[in-house]
Amino acid sequence: xxxxxxxxxxxxxxxxxxxxxxxxxxxxxxxxxxxxxxxxxxxxxxxxxxxxxxxxxxxxxxxxxxxxxxxxxxxxxxxxxxxxxxxxxxxxxxxxxxxxxxxxxxxxxxxxx
Amino acid sequence: xxxxxxxxxxxxxxxxxxxxxxxxxxxxxxxxxxxxxxxxxxxxxxxxxxxxxxxxxxxxxxxxxxxxxxxxxxxxxxxxxxxxxxxxxxxxxxxxxxxxxxxxxxxxxx
Numbered sequence: 001x002x003x004x005x006x007x008x009x010x011x012x013x014x015x016x017x018x019x020x021x022x023x024x025x026x027x028x029x030x031x032x033x034x035x036x037x038x039x040x041x042x043x044x045x046x047x048x049x050x051x052x053x054x055x056x057x058x059x060x061x062x063x064x065x066x067x068x069x070x071x072x073x074x075x076x077x078x079x080x081x082x083x084x085x086x087x088x089x090x091x092x093x094x095x096x097x098x099x100x101x102x103x104x105x106x107x108x109x110x111x112x113x
Numbered sequence: 114x115x116x117x118x119x120x121x122x123x124x125x126x127x128x129x130x131x132x133x134x135x136x137x138x139x140x141x142x143x144x145x146x147x148x149x150x151x152x153x154x155x156x157x158x159x160x161x162x163x164x165x166x167x168x169x170x171x172x173x174x175x176x177x178x179x180x181x182x183x184x185x186x187x188x189x190x191x192x193x194x195x196x197x198x199x200x201x202x203x204x205x206x207x208x209x210x211x212x213x214x215x216x217x218x219x220x221x222x223x
Binding site: 004031033040041042043044045048050055056058090094097098100101102103104105106107 | 144145147149151154155156157158161199201203205208209210211212213215216218
């Protein structure tokens, strides 16, 4: 009965590599999000998609590229990984773009060495 | 610039104590304020508040919003060790994105 799922849960990789994180929600929601939580536990939004369309794009390096093949999926691809990209990345979804209540996935802990 | 500030940043109490967590905010076109609890993994939703002065309650947790003074409190009565977590406050404006505070880390000792 997983509502928002992410894979992988843990990702350890070297600087310069390219990696992807996948997210899927089975709630029938229209809107999905990617957040980054740093070592101080501060959660910050990166991107938001509504029905496969990008609606929020915060100041994020263009090495980060989200892709939404359909409204139930939002993947995050990161090129040329840097040490500072190490964080926990959370996917979330909400009923639609007006709904404030967001449901979070379990997170992907990315460690760049 | 939109911002959310929580206090205290961390808190250590003993089981049975009552705690009050604070959240103040500045946001353009406020729509709602949300509280989340984060244990080891994903933040889990606790409350969403949109109107001033109306208390929301769930078991030992309750929360209220003051839109005039731009703050909210989260109360936990008769704390238990299972309440140990990071409590996150977030505010939604009309853009749909949530602005999070830095969180309050609560540790409840037996």
